[in-house]
Amino acid sequence: MTYIKPEFRHPNLPVNEVGFTKKEYEGRISTLCAGCGHDSISAAIVQACYEMSIEPHRVAKLSGIGCSSKTPTYFLSNSHGFNSVHGRMPSVATGANLANRDLIYFGVSGDGDTASIGMGQFVHAIRRNLNMVYIVMNNGCYGLTKGQDSATADKGSMSKKGAPNPFAPIDLVSLALELEASFVAQSFSGDKGQLIPLIKAAMHHPGFSFINVMSPCVTFNNNKGSTKSYDFVRDHASSTSVLDFIPKKEEIKVDYEEGIQVKVAMHDGSYLSLHKLARDWNPLDWVSANEALIKARDRGEILTGLLYINPKSNPLHDTLKSSDKPLNTLKEKDLCPGSKKLEEINSSLR
Amino acid sequence: MNTTDTNNPEYYHKVVDCQYACPAHTPVPEYIRLIAAKRYTEAYMINWESNVFPGVLGRTCDRPCEPACRRGRVEEEPVAICRLKRVAADNKGDVKSQMPQGPFKPNGKKIALIGGGPASLTVARDLAPLGYEIHLFDEQIKGGGMMRTQIPAFRLPETVLNEEVNYILDLGIHTHFKTYVSSLKEVLDKEYDAVFVGTGAPKGRDLSKLPGRKEGDANIHIGIEWLASVAFEHTKSVGKKVIVLGGGNTAMDCCRTSKRLGGEEVKVVVRSPYKDMKASPWEKEDAQHEDIPILDNHTPKSFEVKDGKLIGMTFEKVEAHYDENGKRKLIPTGEPDVFIEADDVLIAIGQLNSFPWIERDLGMEFDEWGMPKVDKVTFQSTISNVFFGGDAAFGPENVITAVAHGHQAAVSIDLFCNNKKLTERPSPFTNLTSQKMGIHEWAYDSEVPTDARYIVPQADKEKTLSNIKQEVELGFDQNTGFAEAQRCLNCDVQTVFTENKCIECDACMDVCPTSCITFTENEEQEDKLREKLLVPALNLQQDLLVSDTLKTGKVMVKDEDVCLHCGLCAERCPTSAWDMQKYLYKVTKAGCGNH
Numbered sequence: 001m002t003y004i005k006p007e008f009r010h011p012n013l014p015v016n017e018v019g020f021t022k023k024e025y026e027g028r029i030s031t032l033c034a035g036c037g038h039d040s041i042s043a044a045i046v047q048a049c050y051e052m053s054i055e056p057h058r059v060a061k062l063s064g065i066g067c068s069s070k071t072p073t074y075f076l077s078n079s080h081g082f083n084s085v086h087g088r089m090p091s092v093a094t095g096a097n098l099a100n101r102d103l104i105y106f107g108v109s110g111d112g113d114t115a116s117i118g119m120g121q122f123v124h125a126i127r128r129n130l131n132m133v134y135i136v137m138n139n140g141c142y143g144l145t146k147g148q149d150s151a152t153a154d155k156g157s158m159s160k161k162g163a164p165n166p167f168a169p170i171d172l173v174s175l176a177l178e179l180e181a182s183f184v185a186q187s188f189s190g191d192k193g194q195l196i197p198l199i200k201a202a203m204h205h206p207g208f209s210f211i212n213v214m215s216p217c218v219t220f221n222n223n224k225g226s227t228k229s230y231d232f233v234r235d236h237a238s239s240t241s242v243l244d245f246i247p248k249k250e251e252i253k254v255d256y257e258e259g260i261q262v263k264v265a266m267h268d269g270s271y272l273s274l275h276k277l278a279r280d281w282n283p284l285d286w287v288s289a290n291e292a293l294i295k296a297r298d299r300g301e302i303l304t305g306l307l308y309i310n311p312k313s314n315p316l317h318d319t320l321k322s323s324d325k326p327l328n329t330l331k332e333k334d335l336c337p338g339s340k341k342l343e344e345i346n347s348s349l350r
Numbered sequence: 351m352n353t354t355d356t357n358n359p360e361y362y363h364k365v366v367d368c369q370y371a372c373p374a375h376t377p378v379p380e381y382i383r384l385i386a387a388k389r390y391t392e393a394y395m396i397n398w399e400s401n402v403f404p405g406v407l408g409r410t411c412d413r414p415c416e417p418a419c420r421r422g423r424v425e426e427e428p429v430a431i432c433r434l435k436r437v438a439a440d441n442k443g444d445v446k447s448q449m450p451q452g453p454f455k456p457n458g459k460k461i462a463l464i465g466g467g468p469a470s471l472t473v474a475r476d477l478a479p480l481g482y483e484i485h486l487f488d489e490q491i492k493g494g495g496m497m498r499t500q501i502p503a504f505r506l507p508e509t510v511l512n513e514e515v516n517y518i519l520d521l522g523i524h525t526h527f528k529t530y531v532s533s534l535k536e537v538l539d540k541e542y543d544a545v546f547v548g549t550g551a552p553k554g555r556d557l558s559k560l561p562g563r564k565e566g567d568a569n570i571h572i573g574i575e576w577l578a579s580v581a582f583e584h585t586k587s588v589g590k591k592v593i594v595l596g597g598g599n600t601a602m603d604c605c606r607t608s609k610r611l612g613g614e615e616v617k618v619v620v621r622s623p624y625k626d627m628k629a630s631p632w633e634k635e636d637a638q639h640e641d642i643p644i645l646d647n648h649t650p651k652s653f654e655v656k657d658g659k660l661i662g663m664t665f666e667k668v669e670a671h672y673d674e675n676g677k678r679k680l681i682p683t684g685e686p687d688v689f690i691e692a693d694d695v696l697i698a699i700g701q702l703n704s705f706p707w708i709e710r711d712l713g714m715e716f717d718e719w720g721m722p723k724v725d726k727v728t729f730q731s732t733i734s735n736v737f738f739g740g741d742a743a744f745g746p747e748n749v750i751t752a753v754a755h756g757h758q759a760a761v762s763i764d765l766f767c768n769n770k771k772l773t774e775r776p777s778p779f780t781n782l783t784s785q786k787m788g789i790h791e792w793a794y795d796s797e798v799p800t801d802a803r804y805i806v807p808q809a810d811k812e813k814t815l816s817n818i819k820q821e822v823e824l825g826f827d828q829n830t831g832f833a834e835a836q837r838c839l840n841c842d843v844q845t846v847f848t849e850n851k852c853i854e855c856d857a858c859m860d861v862c863p864t865s866c867i868t869f870t871e872n873e874e875q876e877d878k879l880r881e882k883l884l885v886p887a888l889n890l891q892q893d894l895l896v897s898d899t900l901k902t903g904k905v906m907v908k909d910e911d912v913c914l915h916c917g918l919c920a921e922r923c924p925t926s927a928w929d930m931q932k933y934l935y936k937v938t939k940a941g942c943g944n945h
Contacts, residue, residue, distance in 0.1 A: 003790040003921065004797055005861070005863055005916075005918065006797075006798035006863045006864075006914050006916050006918075007798070007800050007863075008424045008425065008798060008800070008863060008864060008912075008914060009863060009864055009865070010864045010865045010866075010885045010912055011423065011424065011912065012885050012886070012888065013865065013885060014885075022865075029861070029918075030861070030922070033924065034857060034921065034922045034923055034924040035853065035855040035857045035922070035923065035924025035925070036855075036857070036924075037855065039856075039857055039860050039861070039922070040855065040856045040857070040860055042860070043856070043859075043860035189855075189856075190854065190855065190856065192856065216855070218853075218855065218924040222853075230853050230854070230855060231853075234901075234902065
């Protein structure tokens with residue numbers, strides 16, 4: 001019985017700007033069910049980090065509990081990681097981010113971890129605009145406990161057990177938009193062409209970047225009647241745009257028709273280039289993003305792509321006016337003003 | 351690109367690089383797994399069925415399989431396939447009881463085999479069990495041909511050769527040793543149903559026009575003749591200073607033999623640059639290991655004779671120049687000529703075919719180079735009942751090629767004797783069986799160890815140089831044999847894809863360690879499709895496995911090039927659209943499947 005990933009890689013594997021092949025971004029072999037959508041998302045994260053030439057030690061992966069929250073083991077083995085308590089990933093991420101603002105934070109969560117037990121944490125992370133990527137691997141069921149309907153299961157959707165879900169779902173994308181998250185996207189694990197640029201843009205966005213990814217549970221929720229199956233999502237996904245993340249060094253190559261092309265300048269000179277597929281929607285306009293989402297829901301479609309972005313977002317560290325230097329690097333000298341200063345303060349209070 | 355037709359038996363055969371490259375198409379991974387399982391007798395029998403001389407070939411094969419081995423494209427070195435074959439031969443149990451047991455019921459047909467080398471012996475082995483009465487003629491006192499006369503005992507012990515030759519002769523072959531066939535007409539007059547010519551390339555090239563050749567003749571020898579004379583112990587010594595001319599394997603055998611017969615200063619002198627030498631890399635290494643210098647870029651100019659005795663040779667120094675087609679020209683450098691002292695010179699600069707014994711008025715057609723016209727598939731000459739094989743057919747090759755020829759000639763002779771069409775060859779035997787045993791369990795070791803190629807131990811130099819019969823290589827012991835066998839990637843365990851089960855979840859593409867699998871839109875042009883794969887498929891020798899169009903309109907494309915056959919695609923496939931299936935491919939031998 002062997003279940004070991006061989007060490008050999010393709011000898012012609014390309015090398016990125018920091019001299020790494022994709023292998024340096026991989027994780028251990030997945031122990032999730034074969035065909036799990038989550039594995040595709042892990043692969044998309046690996047590819048995005050490789051393409052962005054991020055040094056793996058500059059990433060921290062945080063997760064809660066659940067199938068989704070196991071995945072950080074399966075990507076970026078050379079990065080930092082913390083597997084926290086169920087639903088409590090956002091507070092651990094907040095603490096880590098406050099201590100070291102220099103890392104890229106990947107929060108990985110599931111529909112149970114976010115929409116049920118972690119809901120209270122999730123909404124406050126959005127409200128504070130914590131600078132992190134928050135990915136929900138959303139399969140509409142509790143896969144780790146034999147596939148019960150989760151809070152994101154659509155009304156009437158049937159899991160493998162065959163009973164229609166009587167409750168209305170929590171739509172995490174609408175919720176994030178409502179709370180004015182500064183980056184809101186939705187995608188599908190089976191569409192890496194869309195997912196990879198979204199992850200790259202999310203990592204670049206200074207603020208809370210939310211990506212809700214439909215990720216079919218092959219074991220409990222990939223049957224006929226389910227609204228989170230491979231077939232259903234493929235048939236009902238409606239892409240808002242074709243997104244390209246363009247690093248600052250590169251020119252935008254493709255020119256689309258006026259009114260269809262949206263260029264979003266990022267804080268560091270890089271660009272997002274959006275080729276819109278719907279004219280009546282503008283990703284920079286919160287109202288039109290909400291409208292597009294509601295209309296799509298009405299049509300029974302799953303709207304995918306970058307739905308809303310606020311490039312002028314004010315992340316938590318800016319709001320708090322915290323030190324530019326990461327707190328964990330501050331020495332006693334930086335933190336303790338000395339006895340003379342203390343005297344001064346004390347005397348001013350007398 | 352069109353959907354790959356995996357029903358074509360050659361598609362999966364080609365994936366098994368070693369087997370495909372082997373002229374006899376021995377099922378290599380199959381016997382390597384048996385060696386790992388310590389089932390040496392079975393491993394030997396798979397070899398014996400296919401290549402007839404496992405013990406001989408496990409020591410002396412030219413191993414075309416190894417440069418083809420997939421492992422060599424994944425890391426530094428291929429699997430030591432050849433020396434693993436020897437492990438099977440060294441450790442086997444009783445094999446004779448598993449071979450065809452005579453006496454066989456005669457079928458009334460008589461066959462003459464001219465020459466007792468590997469090609470003729472293969473024909474004998476394939477045909478004898480079918481009831482043919484076989485008469486084998488050879489001028490030497492024992493069978494084996496060039497395996498006996500040209501391969502020195504320190505590379506191939508006589509006991510090993512005798513054993514494997516006797517397995518065949520014991521099938522009831524009528525041997526006529528010490529019988530030089532001097533006329534094909536006489537043979538044809540004896541009313542054999544078919545005649546097979548396996549006389550090899552028995553003539554060594556000479557330098558007859560070089561000044562001093564005649565005068566120094568007593569100390570100038572033709573390499574293969576000299577080796578034969580050593581093998582039969584007619585020659586027991588050589589001068590202290592020896593020059594060996596030539597850069598092939600015969601030259602390497604000549605210089606190493608000289609070193610054992612009293613040669614103290616033995617030098618190999620070759621016209622071409624070192625890297626262009628025809629000798630196998632390992633044979634060059636072995637010669638150098640025995641402190642024999644190889645002087646390259648030296649063209650022989652004359653034999654130097656003083657007082658009627660050879661004293662050495664003069665060489666002109668040259669330099670290799672290559673034109674844009676890669677064609678080589680040796681151009682003198684203008685440096686002064688080099689004189690090298692020698693008591694004996696061995697000329698090992700190539701071999702020629704020679705058919706003085708075939709009358710030219712029998713109706714057999716020869717080409718402009720004096721070679722008989724022989725069909726590449728049937729091995730039939732222009733006299734319908736005369737067949738050729740081995741070096742005699744198309745010029746000097748090697749033992750394993752001779753064996754492959756022998757098998758095909760035997761098929762032809764059998765068809766011929768049964769009045770069947772020679773062009774309707776029996777198709778190969780193929781079988782595809784799933785290796786799945788349970789969750790994470792396969793019937794083969796799917797793990798891919800990172801071990802580097804193991805080195806075959808050698809006997810002490812003092813020992814080997816002082817005794818010509820002391821075998822140099824000692825062979826792998828069982829444990830090293832196991833470790834080396836585990837390096838095999840099991841390329842015969844095929845990744846079989848079933849389109850209608852695939853749900854396009856990308857799991858196989860994500861997990862494949864060597865990025866072989868890509869789901870993408872198809873392209874008309876193969877090169878375009880090759881370009882757009884996860885890692886572009888630039889090795890054009892290796893095929894793409896292209897699926898039918900899937901539900902989303904994409905196709906699955908697998909580049910066979912560096913697949914590790916680790917089974918992770920099948921392991922991570924939720925619907926068993928991928929399965930690991932062992933592909934057994936056997937070349938059909940004479941008498942199987944066509945009677």
